[in-house]
Amino acid sequence: MIAPVKIVGIGEGLPKQIVTNKMMEQIVETSDEWITQRTGIRQRYILTDDNVVSISVDASKKAIEKAGLSAQDIGLIVASTLASDYRIPSLAGCVQRDLEISDCPAFDVSAGCTGFIYALVTAASLMETLHVDTALVLAGEGVSKNINWSDRSTCVLFGDGAGAIVLKRDSVGTIHYPILMGRSDRENTLTIKNKDDHTPWYQYPQEQNTKLVMKGREVFTFASEVLADTLNRLKEQCGDKPFTKIIPHQANSRIIEYVCRTTGFTHDQFFLNLSQYANTSSASILLALWDAYKQGWLAPGDRLALIGFGSGLTWGGVVVDWTLES
Numbered sequence: 051m052i053a054p055v056k057i058v059g060i061g062e063g064l065p066k067q068i069v070t071n072k073m074m075e076q077i078v079e080t081s082d083e084w085i086t087q088r089t090g091i092r093q094r095y096i097l098t099d100d101n102v103v104s105i106s107v108d109a110s111k112k113a114i115e116k117a118g119l120s121a122q123d124i125g126l127i128v129a130s131t132l133a134s135d136y137r138i139p140s141l142a143g144c145v146q147r148d149l150e151i152s153d154c155p156a157f158d159v160s161a162g163c164t165g166f167i168y169a170l171v172t173a174a175s176l177m178e179t180l181h182v183d184t185a186l187v188l189a190g191e192g193v194s195k196n197i198n199w200s201d202r203s204t205c206v207l208f209g210d211g212a213g214a215i216v217l218k219r220d221s222v223g224t225i226h227y228p229i230l231m232g233r234s235d236r237e238n239t240l241t242i243k244n245k246d247d248h249t250p251w252y253q254y255p256q257e258q259n260t261k262l263v264m265k266g267r268e269v270f271t272f273a274s275e276v277l278a279d280t281l282n283r284l285k286e287q288c289g290d291k292p293f294t295k296i297i298p299h300q301a302n303s304r305i306i307e308y309v310c311r312t313t314g315f316t317h318d319q320f321f322l323n324l325s326q327y328a329n330t331s332s333a334s335i336l337l338a339l340w341d342a343y344k345q346g347w348l349a350p351g352d353r354l355a356l357i358g359f360g361s362g363l364t365w366g367g368v369v370v371d372w373t374l375e376s
């Protein structure tokens with residue numbers, strides 16, 4: 051059971067550089083047609099002279115403003131990232147510094163593309179434990195810095211971006227049925243290895259691939275399986291008050307098509323915006339939530355499922371009763 055909290059603010063932050071599929075054709079042997087048909091992606095945002103911290107700060111600032119609060123009202127910051135600008139301080143710590151948020155707990159979670167779901171459940175739980183009234187939950191991703199730009203099987207799939215929400219304790223709970231799961235990835239289906247620097251006592255091997263490596267088909271199978279399973283589990287838990295809308299991690303539109311074919315869920319229940327952003331890892335659910343809210347696809351009274359899946363392997367989901375007015 052999760053503490054009674056509600057989402058009172060939401061915001062997004064994006065790099066200024068848009069890279070279309072046509073532009074990708076100049077970089078690797080690919081085509082707009084291949085990318086669109088196999089993934090649903092048409093363009094992505096890529097960091098240039100902006101950075102993960104700056105887009106995360108943008109998103110957080112907007113979310114706090116939308117909540118009608120000031121930075122000093124925030125009592126907890128939980129950020130998700132797989133590729134921030136620094137190892138230390140944490141992304142949460144950088145946002146705290148740049149927004150001049152007063153002393154409060156601030157840390158990152160690392161759960162691949164499921165990171166936002168992990169961050170949300172962690173923040174909501176800690177708000178109860180630590181008696182915190184208002185929390186900032188964000189995801190900021192700069193996956194482009196960890197991509198092998200000559201590997202066409204991965205470089206066309208990812209983009210950069212950030213999103214944030216503000217949570218406030220309330221008398222009525224709006225976030226329900228948290229599921230957080232992990233499974234050991236013995237096959238290394240999705241990895242980014244850190245660079246090992248030599249020490250005086252050990253010479254690490256010269257050849258080290260420190261870019262994203264993915265077994266696409268295996269990830270596809272895993273993602274389809276856990277997305278369907280999580281949807282069914284959440285549906286069961288909701289009983290006679292089912293969710294009608296779904297915001298999944300935005301990885302590949304064919305994963306959604308597959309899940310629609312193998313479950314009773316229909317395509318129009320899913321909000322997808324990956325054509326515009328590609329896969330922004332743990333920021334993707336937040337960017338979709340933002341667009342769904344901004345476009346009026348979400349309205350107060352809606353019950354929706356948020357579901358993430360990714361490296362780890364990890365997956366998870368929650369049901370949210372949406373209350374935020376446009």
Ligand SMILES: CC(C)(COP(=O)(O)OP(=O)(O)OC[C@H]1O[C@@H](n2cnc3c(N)ncnc32)[C@H](O)[C@@H]1OP(=O)(O)O)[C@@H](O)C(=O)NCCC(=O)NCCS
Pocket residue numbers: 079080081084085088089163202203204206264266267269270273301302329359360361
């Ligand atoms: C990556 C993915 C799109 C590849 O699609 P696929 O249908 O499995 O394609 P394959 O990997 O079998 O490759 C088919 C062919 O397309 C080629 N290809 C791969 N990337 C290409 C690209 N960008 N442009 C053109 N051709 C490409 C391959 O080389 C292969 O050619 P071959 O048949 O001559 O060997 C798909 O597996 C996928 O979406 N997986 C999940 C990825 C994901 O969501 N990851 C993040 C999870 S958080």
